[in-house]
Amino acid sequence: MNVVVCVKQIPDPAAPGALDPETKTLVRQGKLILDDSDAYGVEMGLQLAEQAGGGEVTLVSMAPNNETSGLRTALAMGAAKAILVSDDALRGSDALATAKVLAKAIERAAPDLVIAATESTDGYTGTTPVQVAELLGMPSVTFAKKVSLSDGTVHVERQTEAGYDEVVCPLPAVVTVTAGVVEPRYPSFKGIMAAKSKPVDQLTVSDLGIDAALVGQAGARQEVTEVADAEARSAGEVVVDEGDAHQNIIRFLEQLKLI
Numbered sequence: 001m002n003v004v005v006c007v008k009q010i011p012d013p014a015a016p017g018a019l020d021p022e023t024k025t026l027v028r029q030g031k032l033i034l035d036d037s038d039a040y041g042v043e044m045g046l047q048l049a050e051q052a053g054g055g056e057v058t059l060v061s062m063a064p065n066n067e068t069s070g071l072r073t074a075l076a077m078g079a080a081k082a083i084l085v086s087d088d089a090l091r092g093s094d095a096l097a098t099a100k101v102l103a104k105a106i107e108r109a110a111p112d113l114v115i116a117a118t119e120s121t122d123g124y125t126g127t128t129p130v131q132v133a134e135l136l137g138m139p140s141v142t143f144a145k146k147v148s149l150s151d152g153t154v155h156v157e158r159q160t161e162a163g164y165d166e167v168v169c170p171l172p173a174v175v176t177v178t179a180g181v182v183e184p185r186y187p188s189f190k191g192i193m194a195a196k197s198k199p200v201d202q203l204t205v206s207d208l209g210i211d212a213a214l215v216g217q218a219g220a221r222q223e224v225t226e227v228a229d230a231e232a233r234s235a236g237e238v239v240v241d242e243g244d245a246h247q248n249i250i251r252f253l254e255q256l257k258l259i
Helices: 036-051 069-077 095-109 128-136 189-195 245-255
Strands: 002-006 056-062 081-085 113-117 140-150 153-160 163-170 173-177 200-203
Touching: 002 036, 002 095, 002 128, 036 056, 036 069, 036 113, 036 140, 036 173, 056 069, 056 095, 069 081, 069 189, 081 095, 095 128, 113 128, 128 140, 128 173, 140 163, 153 173
Parallel strands: 002 056, 002 113, 056 081, 081 200, 113 173, 140 173
Antiparallel strands: 140 153, 153 163
């Protein structure tokens, strides 16, 4: 069972963020860390490979400046190797361009299963994994809260607002997992040391056979036109119950057009 896990390396959320004044997008310089949401995907991939009785987990990522810090964390968890696409031409890429790059890199690994988080914690588009599935010609199942494999199929309990759906689809497939699908393991000291020597195949846009005009800011089909501070939260209204509090609440909900 060969599993590919898409992982994103992001600026440390604990550090103050900065925006590029030209593109109005998040500055991604210096050390990047593994997105917390992707740790669940890595753990899920490792467990499925173990349950299948063999195979390995390959990480696929796109990041600037040949950054591998986040990848090394995932490798220390137990992944066997990684593919990193890093190229100045990718600066300013939108979700679709990112999906095109990831799909081409994933093809090199010839996976039986592709796992990703439902969305990244620094972008929140939630669109890239399903775009990757479409480009690869694979079925996709999103919001998985439980995943298992059997006889060439993947069985997923797909989280919904009302509970969950039971979904079965043939492999290869793309599955996005929610936080809590498994409990990510902590890298051991042995795993951290081993991660330093695990292979990371570093590729450029040209290595993938992608036209540079289709990615980056030039190929983006969306643009951030303005960034503004969030409105300050105003003080709430205190309703004192003098026998008519329910009427005040009803009027308030009517103003919000909730009733």
